[in-house]
Amino acid sequence: DGGITQSPKYLFRKEGQNVTLSCEQNLNHDAMYWYRQDPGQGLRLIYYSQIVNDFQKGDIAEGYSVSREKKESFPLTVTSAQKNPTAFYLCASSPPGAGGGETQYFGPGTRLLVL
Amino acid sequence: AQSVTQLGSHVSVSEGALVLLRCNYSSSVPPYLFWYVQYPNQGLQLLLKYTTGATLVKGINGFEAEFKKSETSFHLTKPSAHMSDAAEYFCAVTDSGGSNYKLTFGKGTLLTVNP
Numbered sequence: 001d002g003g004i005t006q007s008p009k010y011l012f013r014k015e016g017q018n019v020t021l022s023c024e025q026n027l028n029h030d031a032m033y034w035y036r037q038d039p040g041q042g043l044r045l046i047y048y049s050q051i052v053n054d055f056q057k058g059d060i061a062e063g064y065s066v067s068r069e070k071k072e073s074f075p076l077t078v079t080s081a082q083k084n085p086t087a088f089y090l091c092a093s094s095p096p097g098a099g100g101g102e103t104q105y106f107g108p109g110t111r112l113l114v115l
Numbered sequence: 116a117q118s119v120t121q122l123g124s125h126v127s128v129s130e131g132a133l134v135l136l137r138c139n140y141s142s143s144v145p146p147y148l149f150w151y152v153q154y155p156n157q158g159l160q161l162l163l164k165y166t167t168g169a170t171l172v173k174g175i176n177g178f179e180a181e182f183k184k185s186e187t188s189f190h191l192t193k194p195s196a197h198m199s200d201a202a203e204y205f206c207a208v209t210d211s212g213g214s215n216y217k218l219t220f221g222k223g224t225l226l227t228v229n230p
Contacts, residue, residue: 004158031216040124042205042220043159050216058217090158094216101147101166101209104218106158 002027004107006091011112013078013085021076021110023091030096032074033104036060037088046089049074078112086114117142119208121221129229134178134193136224138206141187148189149207149218150180159205165189176200201228 004025013019025032031050035043045058049068063082068074074093078085088111092104122137140146147166151159163174170182176199180191189206206221 033216040222042119042222043207043218044220045217048216088156092159101164103149103161103164106151106160108158109156111156 004091004093004105006107006110008110009108011110012115013112014115016080018077018079019112021078021089021112023074023076023107024072025093026072027093027095027105028071029093029105030071031094032068033092034064034066034074034076035090035092037090043090046076085112087112117208117219119206119219119221121206121224123224124222125225125227127227127229128196130198131195134191134196134200134226136191136204136226138189138191138221139187140189140206140208142208146208148182150174150178150189150191151205151207153203153205162191162204196228198228198230201226
C-alpha cells in the first residue's frame with residue numbers, strides 16, 4: 001500500500017536535547033512538507049521541499065532543521081533552540097504539477113512531549 | 116499575505132441535521148481551496164477541493180462546498196449529519212500562481228454530532 005509513515009508515534013525530549021522525527025513516503029511524490037499543529041491554531045508550515053537536495057523555510061522554521069537526501073525521506077530535527085516544542089507534528093507530500101492545486105497527503109503524525 | 120478564517124471554533128448539531136461549516140479567505144489572486152478532516156490523533160484527510168471549473172464541488176462522505184468568489188467564501192455542507200462525522204475540519208487555501216506549494220490553513224472547526 002502506498003502512503004506516508006511517521007515515526008515514532010510519541011517522542012519525549014529532555015531539556016537541551018535534539019530529537020529527529022522520521023517521515024517516509026512511497027507515493028513517488030516530489031514535494032514534502034512539515035507542519036506543526038497546536039490546539040486551536042490550525043497547521044503552520046515549518047519547512048517544505050520541492051525536490052531532492054533542496055528545501056525552503058516555512059512560516060515557523062526557527063529551532064528546526066531538515067534534510068532531503070532521498071526522494072522518499074524528509075526527516076525533521078527539533079533542536080534545543082526550539083523553546084516550546086510540545087506539539088503534534090505532521091508530514092505531508094504532494095505529486096508534481098505545473099498548475100498548482102495538487103493535493104497534499106498527510107501522515108499519521110508524531111506527538112512530541114517535553115520531559 | 117493569504118489568510119483563512121473559519122467562523123466558529125466549535126459547531127454542534129444533532130444527528131440528521133444540516134451541517135454548515137464556514138470558511139472565508141483572503142487572496143490577491145484566484146485561489147485553490149481545500150477542506151480536510153482530522154479524527155483524533157490522526158493525520159488529515161482530503162474531503163474535497165476547488166481548483167477550476169464548476170464552483171460546486173462534491174467530496175467524500177456526502178460533503179460538498181461552493182466557491183463564491185464575490186463573497187470570498189468556501190463553506191462546507193452536508194444535508195444530514197452522521198455520528199461518524201464528528202471530527203475537526205480545516206479549510207485551506209493556496210494561490211493559483213507563485214508559491215502554489217504552500218497551503219495556508221484556518222484554525223479549524225470541531226464538529227460535535229449529538230444523538
